[in-house]
Amino acid sequence: MAANFLSDHAAPNFDDPLGLLSACHRRIERQLETLARLQRHLPEYGCDADARAAARGILRYFDTAAPNHHADEEASTFPRLKAALPGRIENLIADLEGDHTRLAIHWRKLRPLLAAIAGGQRANLSAKQVADVTAAYDAHIAREENELIPLAAQVFDAAALAEIGKEMAARRGVSAAERALTPIPVPPLRSIR
Secondary structure, three states: OEEOOOOOOEEOEOOOHHHHHHHHHHHHHHHHHHHHHHHHHHHHHOOOHHHHHHHHHHHHHHHHHHHHHHHHHHHHHHHHHHHHOOOOOHHHHHHHHHHHHHHHHHHHHHHHHHHHHHOOOOOOOOHHHHHHHHHHHHHHHHHHHHHHHHHHHHHOOHHHHHHHHHHHHHHOOOOHHHHOOOEOOOOOOOOOO
């Protein structure tokens, strides 16, 4: 694994696509923690520089990395699991795809609010909305960590994992030469109170 100098731990690279899926879950959780801190920060400090920077970071992550993560699953992981386990995985995959749809709906509602905060035009977020999106992601991530990823680890051979890793890298514009050495970048988190 390549060292990621922005964090204390080694980050998986594209040769470990299942590790990348889990690492992406950790990044989603960190972004949701930032979102919760932002929600609590706004009533006291308003749209200060830290709030605007945090909102921009959350927007950047959920506009780019999160859609790539869902594509990693829907285009690369799910079809291979369906082919490997015909008739045995469809319900799980349908549930996870449904989650992706619901998460996208949450994001479409939250995005304009964050864009307004990033632009200094809004100084509040609904605690309920933040709690709802966090709960939806928490349940989804738990299901993938407890069911999807362990199952994929059992079913996929080295060739399948290599192909998934290549597809993930291509989705992010990473060349074959860079792929083995490149961990998925971790966007910096702003320090809001």
